[in-house]
Amino acid sequence: xxxxxxxxxxxxxxxxxxxxxxxxxxxxxxxxxxxxxxxxxxxxxxxxxxxxxxxxxxxxxxxxxxxxxxxxxxxxxxxxxxxxxxxxxxxxxxxxxxxxxxxxxxxxxxxxxxxxxxxxxxxxxxxxxxxxxxxxxxxxxxxxxxxxxxxxxxxxxxxxxxxxxxxxxxxxxxxxxxxxxxxxxxxxxxxxxxxxxxxxxxxxxxxxxxxxxxxxx
Amino acid sequence: xxxxxxxxxxxxxxxxxxxxxxxxxxxxxxxxxxxxxxxxxxxxxxxxxxxxxxxxxxxxxxxxxxxxxxxxxxxxx
Numbered sequence: 001x002x003x004x005x006x007x008x009x010x011x012x013x014x015x016x017x018x019x020x021x022x023x024x025x026x027x028x029x030x031x032x033x034x035x036x037x038x039x040x041x042x043x044x045x046x047x048x049x050x051x052x053x054x055x056x057x058x059x060x061x062x063x064x065x066x067x068x069x070x071x072x073x074x075x076x077x078x079x080x081x082x083x084x085x086x087x088x089x090x091x092x093x094x095x096x097x098x099x100x101x102x103x104x105x106x107x108x109x110x111x112x113x114x115x116x117x118x119x120x121x122x123x124x125x126x127x128x129x130x131x132x133x134x135x136x137x138x139x140x141x142x143x144x145x146x147x148x149x150x151x152x153x154x155x156x157x158x159x160x161x162x163x164x165x166x167x168x169x170x171x172x173x174x175x176x177x178x179x180x181x182x183x184x185x186x187x188x189x190x191x192x193x194x195x196x197x198x199x200x201x202x203x204x205x206x207x208x209x210x211x212x213x214x215x216x217x
Numbered sequence: 218x219x220x221x222x223x224x225x226x227x228x229x230x231x232x233x234x235x236x237x238x239x240x241x242x243x244x245x246x247x248x249x250x251x252x253x254x255x256x257x258x259x260x261x262x263x264x265x266x267x268x269x270x271x272x273x274x275x276x277x278x279x280x281x282x283x284x285x286x287x288x289x290x291x292x293x294x
Contacts, residue, residue, distance in 0.1 A: 158287075
């Protein structure tokens with residue numbers, strides 16, 4: 001199986017915020033923390049586009065590189081997770097992340113910044129799977145139940161696709177071929193490698209082969 | 218007079234060297250090196266029930282579930 005990925009189809013997103021609500025409800029995310037949000041570009045202008053944004057679980061995650069306590073790890077399925085027991089809430093990952101994914105609860109006294117919280121691809125964290133401790137710290141572990149992230153499964157227009165990278169890329173390809181437009185995939189270049197980056201190419205690919213159809217950074 | 222000229226030459230030389238040093242500026246972007254994970258180990262998603270370590274079964278379930286997002290397949294095109 002390839003690595004887990006998110007793909008947001010800007011042609012389909014209707015800014016309903018169903019993904020945001022599903023994430024909040026499924027993971028019991030505290031007030032003030034938004035693991036997922038919907039961003040609208042050219043709001044109110046004809047042709048506006050909306051995209052659902054959360055942690056993209058990058059191939060070469062900048063948050064992992066800048067963390068001073070090395071609390072990040074990548075699971076076998078390519079999901080970027082972190083150990084909250086180790087996190088010191090310094091905020092470096094927030095500055096490094098191109099998607100603004102890391103969130104910091106500020107409910108404590110004097111606006112103190114708590115431990116970082118972010119999308120886990122509904123894969124929990126480094127606690128016993130589906131345990132109370134895991135749910136309390138990281139949210140639900142749907143992957144361990146054989147399910148996909150709640151946001152993607154809840155999406156009414158199926159604008160947000162989540163799951164095995166090869167499978168969702170194939171679904172998207174079929175969709176683009178059918179409608180004949182809108183092949184740009186927002187954020188894929190940044191998260192999973194730019195087409196020109198040599199490391200982003202699959203083994204044995206011809207030079208100049210794009211990493212994803214119409215990938216946009 | 219000769220001493221003043223000598224001092225001026227030294228000052229000029231030092232200033233030129235200082236100004237030239239600006240051309241040799243080092244890149245100021247830090248090249249981060251990937252650290253090694255220091256936290257607790259995590260178990261794979263297929264380790265616990267209902268998969269009990271059966272990775273193939275888990276992968277099959279996830280693949281089928283992913284296809285639920287494909288309405289061309291789900292409801293027919």
